[in-house]
Amino acid sequence: MPSQPITRRLLALVAVLALLVAACGDAGGTATTAPATGGTSPGPDGSPIEGASPAPPSGPITMLSSQFGPVEEQEKVRSDVLANFSGEVEFVAFAESAQFQDRLQAEAQAGSGDISVLGALHGDLAPLAADGHLSDLSDLAEELSGLGISEEYLELGKLGTDQQLYIPWAQATYIMVARNEALEHLPDGADINDLTWEQLTEWGANITEATGDRRLGFPAGEDGLLHRLFQGHTYPAFTGALNTTFGTPAAVEMWTWMKETWQYTNPQSTTYGFMQEPLQSGEVWVAWDHVARLINALEADPESFTAFPVPEGPEGRAFMPVLAGLSIPTWAPNPEGARELIRYLLQPEQQSATLASLAFFPVLTGELPGDLPPAVQAEQEAVAAQIGSDNALPALLPVGLGDQNGAYNQVFKDAFQQIVIENGDPATVLPTQATALQGVLDTAGAACWFPDPEGEGTCQVGQ
Amino acid sequence: MRRLGWAPYALLLPSLVFLALFFATPMFQAFALGLQDRDGNIGLSSVERMVTDSNFRNAVTTTLALVILVLPLQFFLAISMALIVNARLKGQGLWLYVFALPLGISELAAGIVWVSIFTQSGWLNTILEGLGMIDRPIIWQSAETPWLIILTIVIAEAWRATSIIMIILVAGLQSIPPEFLEAADVYGATTWQKVRRVILPMLRPSLQVALILRAILAFQVFATVVALGGTGVTVLSEEAVRWANDIDNDNVAAAYAGLILILSIGATALFLVLLPTREEQYG
Numbered sequence: 001m002p003s004q005p006i007t008r009r010l011l012a013l014v015a016v017l018a019l020l021v022a023a024c025g026d027a028g029g030t031a032t033t034a035p036a037t038g039g040t041s042p043g044p045d046g047s048p049i050e051g052a053s054p055a056p057p058s059g060p061i062t063m064l065s066s067q068f069g070p071v072e073e074q075e076k077v078r079s080d081v082l083a084n085f086s087g088e089v090e091f092v093a094f095a096e097s098a099q100f101q102d103r104l105q106a107e108a109q110a111g112s113g114d115i116s117v118l119g120a121l122h123g124d125l126a127p128l129a130a131d132g133h134l135s136d137l138s139d140l141a142e143e144l145s146g147l148g149i150s151e152e153y154l155e156l157g158k159l160g161t162d163q164q165l166y167i168p169w170a171q172a173t174y175i176m177v178a179r180n181e182a183l184e185h186l187p188d189g190a191d192i193n194d195l196t197w198e199q200l201t202e203w204g205a206n207i208t209e210a211t212g213d214r215r216l217g218f219p220a221g222e223d224g225l226l227h228r229l230f231q232g233h234t235y236p237a238f239t240g241a242l243n244t245t246f247g248t249p250a251a252v253e254m255w256t257w258m259k260e261t262w263q264y265t266n267p268q269s270t271t272y273g274f275m276q277e278p279l280q281s282g283e284v285w286v287a288w289d290h291v292a293r294l295i296n297a298l299e300a301d302p303e304s305f306t307a308f309p310v311p312e313g314p315e316g317r318a319f320m321p322v323l324a325g326l327s328i329p330t331w332a333p334n335p336e337g338a339r340e341l342i343r344y345l346l347q348p349e350q351q352s353a354t355l356a357s358l359a360f361f362p363v364l365t366g367e368l369p370g371d372l373p374p375a376v377q378a379e380q381e382a383v384a385a386q387i388g389s390d391n392a393l394p395a396l397l398p399v400g401l402g403d404q405n406g407a408y409n410q411v412f413k414d415a416f417q418q419i420v421i422e423n424g425d426p427a428t429v430l431p432t433q434a435t436a437l438q439g440v441l442d443t444a445g446a447a448c449w450f451p452d453p454e455g456e457g458t459c460q461v462g463q
Numbered sequence: 464m465r466r467l468g469w470a471p472y473a474l475l476l477p478s479l480v481f482l483a484l485f486f487a488t489p490m491f492q493a494f495a496l497g498l499q500d501r502d503g504n505i506g507l508s509s510v511e512r513m514v515t516d517s518n519f520r521n522a523v524t525t526t527l528a529l530v531i532l533v534l535p536l537q538f539f540l541a542i543s544m545a546l547i548v549n550a551r552l553k554g555q556g557l558w559l560y561v562f563a564l565p566l567g568i569s570e571l572a573a574g575i576v577w578v579s580i581f582t583q584s585g586w587l588n589t590i591l592e593g594l595g596m597i598d599r600p601i602i603w604q605s606a607e608t609p610w611l612i613i614l615t616i617v618i619a620e621a622w623r624a625t626s627i628i629m630i631i632l633v634a635g636l637q638s639i640p641p642e643f644l645e646a647a648d649v650y651g652a653t654t655w656q657k658v659r660r661v662i663l664p665m666l667r668p669s670l671q672v673a674l675i676l677r678a679i680l681a682f683q684v685f686a687t688v689v690a691l692g693g694t695g696v697t698v699l700s701e702e703a704v705r706w707a708n709d710i711d712n713d714n715v716a717a718a719y720a721g722l723i724l725i726l727s728i729g730a731t732a733l734f735l736v737l738l739p740t741r742e743e744q745y746g
Contacts, residue, residue: 096709098708101711102711213599220694221693221694222689266583267602268583268605270604270606270693271604271691271692271693281582281583283582406708406710406711407710407711410705414517414518417694421607
């Protein structure tokens with residue numbers, strides 16, 4: 001019958017249209033637009049109210065971040081941290097430093113672009129500052145001085161000039177977390193808050209002997225931050241420096257230690273990007289990782305885990321503080337809105353929210369409002385113990401590498417692959433990698449950074 | 464025959480322009496990028512960099528191993544599945560949908576599902592331990608046993624990508640004229656003889672197409688390896704992505720992409736030579 005096919009076709013068409021409308025309606029509803037007004041909110045009689053929240057800045061503000069790249073973290077930024085901002089923010093995060101640099105260089109060359117606020121690590125902002133792409137925020141820093149931002153970090157924010165090129169935003173570091181069932185296998189006389197790297201290996205050996213399983217864990221996967229273990233922790237702890245002691249006998253000792261520790265490490269570590277998952281599933285009992293990549297385990301089950309500071313080596317308790325800052329590019333389309341956003345993010349409420357949901361610690365020295373959730377409290381204690389220990393050795397993230405950041409990290413990943421996974425001899429692998437490392441430093445023209453002795457000219461790799 | 468004039472060429476022109484602009488030009492540019500160094504000088508320095516990299520050998524051997532292992536397995540499975548679908552058994556429609564299900568899942572999603580199966584505390588170990596076949600979990604994804612990782616990737620790829628070949632072969636099967644099969648019946652052929660003497664030869668054009676398609680896709684295998692392999696194994700496309708994104712060297716990344724292109728062309732030429740198709744097989 002002629003009418004039947006037509007009715008079916010009509011129904012199908014209506015269904016498709018309904019789906020389209022639903023999809024489009026959803027997409028249009030999420031962005032909230034603020035009315036474009038300037039100045040402070042007026043009171044009932046028209047005069048400005050003291051202490052009232054500032055009126056929303058005109059137009060949308062695009063923020064580009066090199067942190068919080070994983071989708072989960074981006075969502076937390078949007079829903080927990082930026083939610084109470086009165087303006088419209090488009091938050092974009094690039095997980096890879098190279099993409100971040102590429103995008104900004106492209107906008108710099110064009111002289112204009114979309115991005116008004118940058119949220120990035122000290123090392124990502126340094127090359128942009130060197131090229132003169134960052135605005136001077138000294139007046140903003142002056143304005144925010146009442147909040148109690150750490151003086152040392154503000155100084156770092158000048159990036160060696162007399163201008164305030166970034167406002168410190170948040171900091172993170174690396175700690176260790178253990179499942180409580182591992183605690184009974186600690187070596188005799190060892191204090192979990194004061195371990196040495198050798199004691200960690202002994203701990204792993206004890207666990208393997210008792211259970212037959214390899215239960216230490218390191219993030220040696222594609223997305224893992226294992227290279228930071230070597231750059232900021234074991235190299236400074238064993239050798240006292242990084243580039244200038246890359247191939248020295250002390251370094252050979254460090255790699256030999258790593259090979260031995262690997263025997264007690266879960267070999268599936270080469271697939272781990274975030275240690276919180278294997279910790280929760282029990283595949284790993286003792287793990288080292290970035291605070292933001294351990295937080296989920298502590299949150300899910302605070303009673304089953306213990307967070308503790310990284311172990312120390314012969315040269316000290318080395319760890320890597322990760323400092324992120326907020327900056328405004330010189331071509332920003334909405335500099336007023338950008339300043340508004342920076343003010344917002346530095347408020348104690350937002351610093352607390354950033355800590356609670358993203359495990360990035362505040363740059364404010366004062367008390368934070370509200371109670372911290374137990375997971376964050378646990379991490380905060382480990383971080384404080386680390387920073388507060390008498391032989392603390394904060395090793396800076398690489399500075400001045402620009403687009404060579406990835407190549408620099410790859411040297412350490414390759415060294416690990418060849419020495420530990422492929423069972424190479426450190427004494428033969430390190431010279432080859434040292435040449436590669438020097439090549440990267442030469443291409444970037446990077447000077448040494450702490451804990452290497454600071455000096456003029458390109459950093460020289462030591463052997 | 465009537466002369467067609469310029470009309471057909473005029474009709475083809477928009478497609479050709481589109482292809483030239485959005486496919487051919489970027490492809491040549493990408494290939495050329497691999498033959499330059501960072502400063503734009505033409506030369507083989509990026510290719511040299513690629514070849515002397517410590518991960519290059521790993522990438523090449525793993526990619527070739529995957530292609531050599533996955534292709535025959537998938538073809539055997541796909542032909543069996545296609546024959547089942549075509550046999551019009553009871554519930555025939557259901558078979559087609561079940562076999563085609565993996566097509567609807569993205570490569571990375573499939574990889575993640577297989578990780579949950581193969582991870583140390585995952586489904587496979589739980590089942591094997593429950594059945595008493597092993598007393599401690601097997602670490603399938605350990606970099607110390609890369610061949611085991613390759614096995615997991617082969618299984619995941621076989622599950623994920625066989626449907627594409629099966630669909631092509633089902634279409635091919637349905638285009639075999641029934642007269643040939645009836646004639647085989649008349650001459651008293653067994654099912655195995657029918658498959659070997661009538662169906663497979665008549666299926667050659669479809670087999671050729673499917674083989675070439677699958678080989679090209681196999682050289683580009685990426686998401687499954689990323690999900691399952693970790694840093695223990697790497698393939699050419701993963702290296703290309705690493706050089707482009709992590710190490711920020713587009714020239715070496717382009718060199719890797721160029722290598723994948725050359726291998727794909729080589730494989731295509733090989734199959735065209737090994738599986739020549741005759742006039743009557745086009746039906």
